[in-house]
Amino acid sequence: MVKALNLERGDAPTKSSPCVFPFIYQGKSYTSCTEVGRKNHPWCAISTIHGYLVQWKNCSIKEYGGNSDEQPCVFPFAYGGRTYYTCTNEDEEIQRFWCATTGSYDKDKRWSYCADTRLAAYSQGPCVFPFIYKEKSYSACTTAGSSKGKLWCSLTWNYDRDPKWTYCTPSEPLPCKFPFIFFWNAYTACTTVGSSDGQLWCATTKMYHQDRKWKSCAVEEYEGSSNGQACVFPFIYKKRTFNACTNENETHGRFWCATTRNYDQDQKWSYCADTRLHS
Incomplete structure (x- = not known):
């Protein structure tokens, strides 16, 4: 076993070196930055031998470098004609992870290096569409297999063979704007x-x-208190009848629906599939 460095010494290399995940420290595996041994100061390995920590650095907690004045990441973003909901190290010489700072790197060429605290093992890269999950093909983010009804995508063509994935969570949880x-x-x-x-x-x-x-666009209901169950119309909300999705009392203006006939009575709901909505 390789002996871990003294985390109190403060001699960590600069943030130009990328984190290496997963890494093993004091017998435990870490898949993201940790504060173990350094409260309120997240850190990560930048060099390992057989997974064990050899060198480390302080994790950056916000975006840095790039050509957009260190603006934060925007997800999703388009790069090379593919959809990214995570940071990527593609085409980066020393493998640091980066992100676009607008919705389209292809059009705007604006980017930053990602905060290390955004990163985790096995979850960087573009969504791959279509992808195979449980022998079924998906051409959009899906809630299939998600216990909380959260949208996700595979980062490989065949999730069954190579299970790498990420949540399809945009930086700003805003609704579609039609038209x-x-x-x-x-x-x-x-x-x-x-x-x-x-x-x-x-x-x-x-x-x-x-x-x-x-x-x-989500093609199915997702999240909410019913973990992505389908809408039921009409439904009653505050003693009124709704025949379509509504954004009443939703912080970000996203549209939702009840998943039983009476929301007042059952309090069960989901966010609506974006394909249900139109101007």
């Missing part, structure tokens, strides 16, 4: 126009070409 303008055309529903990987998407502001803010 929105993309290349001088108005869209009143989710579209695949302009999507290299065939993803249904929508803008989250009215003018995509100004803001570059977008999200992959």
